[in-house]
Amino acid sequence: MLDNKTAPYGALLLRLLLGASFLAHVSVKLFVFTVPGFVGYFGSQGLPPLMAYLAIALELLGGLALIFGVYARWVAVPLVFELLGTIAVVHGKLGWEFNNKGGGWEYPAFWAAALVAFILLGDGRCALRPSRRAG
Template identity: 50%
Template sequence: MIDQRTAPYAATILRVSLGILFLAHAGLKLFFFTPAGTAQFFGSLGLPGFLAYIVIAVELIGGIALILGYHARVAALALIPILLGAVVTVHGPAGFFFTNPGGGWEFLALWIAGLAAVALLGEGAYAVTRRGL
């Protein structure tokens, strides 16, 4: 049974935590790797370089939307393909465990599960929008 008194706060904790993770990853691409460096890395994977700029933008916008609780269900669903792309292109070949050389897809699987939970739960408490889809 779900505790209706505390569930909205649990959804908020999950939503905000995931949003912070996306902002951190976007920040890594912006300030450490740089957008041009990220585009070059995407190119080394056989992906078009411009896709890096789209990924950075989606991570930024999606992360902010999750933190604010602005259409969190839509934001969560929009962010899942970014992580699936990371699994297929970078982390999948390294195996499951994130401690493997090259980092496996274990962490990304948990992240995707968290986003799926937000998509099912909705915004939770303290959200800009309260109804979701």
């Protein structure tokens, strides 16, 4: 049974943690790998460079939208597909453990599942622009 008094706070906590995780993840791309390095990595995986820029934008804007609660449920949908794409293209062939060289697939899979749980729960408390108004 869902506790209607505390569930919105649980969704808020999940939203904040997911958003912070995406900001941390994109920060590595920007400040460690650098944009040119990340674009080159995408190319080495056989992906078009434009997709690298789209991934950076999605993670940066998506992370902020999650944290601030701006249409967060809708923003979470493309983030799920991005994570599933990383499993299909990169992490899936590296094994289960994320501590494998290059990272495994269990962390992106868990992250995608957490996003789906958030989508099902809703925006939670303190969303600046809820995805759907309560009726």
